[in-house]
Amino acid sequence: MEPTPRPKSKPIGFLLNRTDEALTRVMDGTLGEFGLTRVAWQVLNLAKEDGGTTDAEVLSVLATNADVPTLTAAVDTVLADGWVSRPAPGRLALTPEGGRRLTEVATHVAAFRTRSVEGITPEEYGTAVRVLERMIENLEGPRP
Numbered sequence: 001m002e003p004t005p006r007p008k009s010k011p012i013g014f015l016l017n018r019t020d021e022a023l024t025r026v027m028d029g030t031l032g033e034f035g036l037t038r039v040a041w042q043v044l045n046l047a048k049e050d051g052g053t054t055d056a057e058v059l060s061v062l063a064t065n066a067d068v069p070t071l072t073a074a075v076d077t078v079l080a081d082g083w084v085s086r087p088a089p090g091r092l093a094l095t096p097e098g099g100r101r102l103t104e105v106a107t108h109v110a111a112f113r114t115r116s117v118e119g120i121t122p123e124e125y126g127t128a129v130r131v132l133e134r135m136i137e138n139l140e141g142p143r144p
Contacts, residue, residue: 016132030109030112034101034104036077039065041105042062043058043071043075044083047093052084052094054091055091082097083095083102084098
């Protein structure tokens with residue numbers, strides 16, 4: 001008797017791309033009422049740190065999340081909308097009003113995060129993270 005063939009699964013790269021697209025689409029929708037995108041939210045999270053951040057740090061830290069024109073546009077948006085200011089050339093810091101607004105946005109982001117892991121146990125989530133971290137290590141680490 002021949003074994004039952006396993007259903008063919010999608011390649012992991014395809015699933016990772018679909019997941020990232022879905023995360024971005026839904027988070028952009030969640031943040032849209034505040035005039036933000038997922039990338040702008042990430043910029044704000046860097047700017048809220050003590051002492052703020054620099055344009056160079058934004059480009060470096062978020063390089064895997066977006067290209068330079070997208071990151072630059074996100075910085076321009078949060079500056080124009082008063083979320084952040086430039087306390088010195090090349091520096092970004094959250095404004096008091098930006099901090100207040102960011103607290104309001106955080107409740108929406110928390111709901112987004114809850115939705116994104118619905119039906120996934122903490123153990124399953126942990127396994128998924130460890131597997132992805134191992135894949136990154138395998139691909140970016142030194143070759144034997």
